[in-house]
Amino acid sequence: MSRRVFWRILAPLMGLILLTLAGVTLYLSSLFYQNNLQRMQTYLLQEARLMRNLLMPLIxxxxxNPQINQIVRESARLVGERITVVLADGRVVGESEKPLDQLENHLSRPEVQEALSNREAVEIRFSTTIGEEMLYVAIPVVSQNQQVVAVIRLAASMGAIRQEQQTLNGSLFIAALIAAAFAVLIAVWITRRVLAPLEKLSATAQQLAEHTGETARNEGDEIRRLQAAFQTMSEHLREQVSQLRAERQKLHSVLKNMKDGILLVDENGKISLINPAAAGMFGIEETRAIGASLIEAVRHHTIVELWERTRHSEQPQDGEVEVLPEHRFLQVVLTPLGKETGNATLLVFHDLTRERRVERVRRDFVSNVSHELRTPLASLKALVETLQEGALEDPPAAQRFLRQMEIEIDNLTQMVRELLELSRIESGLVPLQRRPVSPCEILRRGAERMRLQAERAGLTLQVDCPESLPEVFADAERVEQVLVNLTHNAVKFTPPGGEITLGVKQEGQAICFWVRDTGVGIPPEDLERIFERFYKTDRSRSGEGTGLGLSIARHIVETHGGRIWAESQVQQGSTFFFTLPLEK
Structure with missing residues (x-):
């Protein structure tokens, strides 16, 4: 251990000890002085009150009365302090130190002035009469009419107090020197104890720094070498922590943005990691899932059985499950991660719901198309067979069969046309020709196209359109097609004598169109499915139509960025709404 390090630590410690002792000594000296001064003041005030009680009748x-001065002198010899009696006009009528004729008027004395204000006074000042610094106390003598008629004053020499204080200060100084000597010895012992392992610690820190690939500086004493070694290690650790933080952030970003769900389960079945996708799949908060058991989080026994099978066999497992109540289909792959991770298991969930729904839609589409084609084709086949069996020989019957065949062919042609139209809209092959257009203009054109058909059905067709509406940025022909499809449905399902109203209004930053009828209405269980392809309610199965009109309308509205829906009550009518945004 170098002497320089020893003194670098010991010198400040000794300085602190000496400053502390000096501060304590000064504080105690001041405290004792103030206590002695307060004690003397209290003593003088008590003696002054006794003298007032003694002299008040005479005054x-x-x-x-000369007896006043005589009593003052006798009392001063007993008390050992100077006593003075001063009248309200400043004349001295009693004095223990000098003859009365040698004393000047005392009215200007500060303590006398304060006592004449009917207050007890304390003053420390230089006495011109005695020729030294004195401590004065003065109390008033008050008559029956509450007038101050005289002042009793006692004085003590400050020299005695200061002499006593000097003696006390000497004792305090000696005590402080002794305490300082003991404190220095203790400081030396502590410093040696602290510095004893410093050199060994410095060597160890330097070796650790060298293991990081960098060499710490060897200059200076132990503290500087230790500081350099710790700085080298700190920089290396900071770099490693920064790298780990970056890697952790990358992993967090990957897990957060993955569409597949990720679960990490320890050997006890507790979840230690979950990403947002998995939390959304099972409807649980990430913070609640961490530390929870697998069965509590996924609430699916098939997944737990797959995990147990993976844990026992230490082989990957996979399966497919359906999660309720959302009817979500998930493919799960379980992979054991081995002893390096504490026998944890990684579960990866891939959402197959969209694929399963597409398969179901595809099956329904094929089934619906087959069904819709089967009816007109069967009708055509029956008509052809009837003609082949001899109906050709009957011209009126043959003409009737040919007209029916033409109707069935027209229905097939319309179905194919609407299927092609729906396919083109869904695939985006029909670009919208948007332009600013008046909502009322679209509404009136759609109403005029359907007015004749409504009149033939015995229905009243009305238009409700405020003229103050702003223009909407839309493809006028496509929006008109939506209105025609909705109005066609209203005409088809409204009995004669009913009423159909086409209207439009502004709702915030959108224009809302509606078609309201007084027809048979739609059952609640059918409302959410009427915009699906080929979907028909039981009432409409017997009527004409392909079941594609509402689906086409929905796709046109959604392509514009709008929304379409229906409200209905059975036997009271239906209202179809759709909105189009105002902005481009």
Whole structure:
């Protein structure tokens, strides 16, 4: 251990000890001085009150009575302090130190002035009469009419107090020197104890720094070498922590943005990691899932059985499950991660719901198309067979069969046309020709196209359109097609004598169109499915139509960025709404 390091630590410690002792000594000296001064003041005030009790009858009877001065001198010899009696006009009528004729008027004395204000006074000042610094106390003598008639004053020499204080200060100084000597010895012992392992610690820190690939500086004493070694290690650790933080952030970003769900389960079945996708699949908060058991989080026994099978066999497992109540289909792959991770298991969930729904839609589409084609084709086949069996020989019957065949062919042609139209809209092959257009203009054109058909059905067709509406940025022909499809449905399902109303209004930053009828209405269980392809309610199965009109309308509205829906009550009518945004 170098002497320089020893003194670098010991010198400040000694300085602190000496400053502390000096501060304590000064504080105690001041405290004792103030206590002695307060004690002397209290003593003088008590003696002054006794003198007032003794002299008050004489002063009130005759302030010039020589007996006052005699009593003052005798009392001063007993008390050992200077006593003075001063009248309200400043004349001295009693004095223990000098003859009365040698004393000047005392009215200007500060303590006398304060006592004449009917207050007890304390003053430390230099006495011109005695020729030294004195401690004065003065108390008033008050008559029966509450007038101050005289002042009793006692004085003590400050020299005695200061002499006593000097003696006390010497004792305190000696005690402080002794305490400082003991404190320095203790500081030396502590410093040696602290510095004893410093050199060994410095060597160890330097070796650790060298293991990081960098060499710490060897200059200076142990503290500087230790500081350099720790700085080298700190920089290396900071770099490693920064790298780990970056890697952790990358992993967090990957897990957060993955569409597949990720679960990490320890050997006890507790979840230690979950990403947002998995939390969304099972409807659980990430913070609640961490530390929860697998069965509590996924609430699916098939997944737990797959995990147990993976844990026992230490082989990957996979399966497919359906999660309720959302009817979500998930493919799960379980992979054991081995002893390096504490026998944890990684579960990866891939959402197959969209694929399963597409398969179901595809099956439904094929089934619906087959069904819709089967009816007109069967009708055509029956008509052809009837003609082949001899109906050709009957011209009126043959003409009737040919007209029916033409109707069935027209229905097939319309179905194919609407299927092609729906396919083109869904695939985006029909670009919208948007332009600013008046909502009322679209509404009136759609109403005029359907007015004749409504009149033939015995229905009243009305238009409700405020003229103050702003223009909407839309493909006018496509929006008109939506209105025609909705109005066609209203005409088809409204009995004669009913009423159909086409209207439009502004709702915030959108224009809302509606078609309201007084028809048979739609059952609640059918409302959410009427915009699906080929979907028909039981009432409409017997009527004409392909079941594609509402699906086409929905796709046109959604392509514009709008929304379409229906409200209905059975036997009271239906209202179809769709919105189009105002902005481009």
């Amino acid at each position: 009130l009877e005759d302030p010039q």
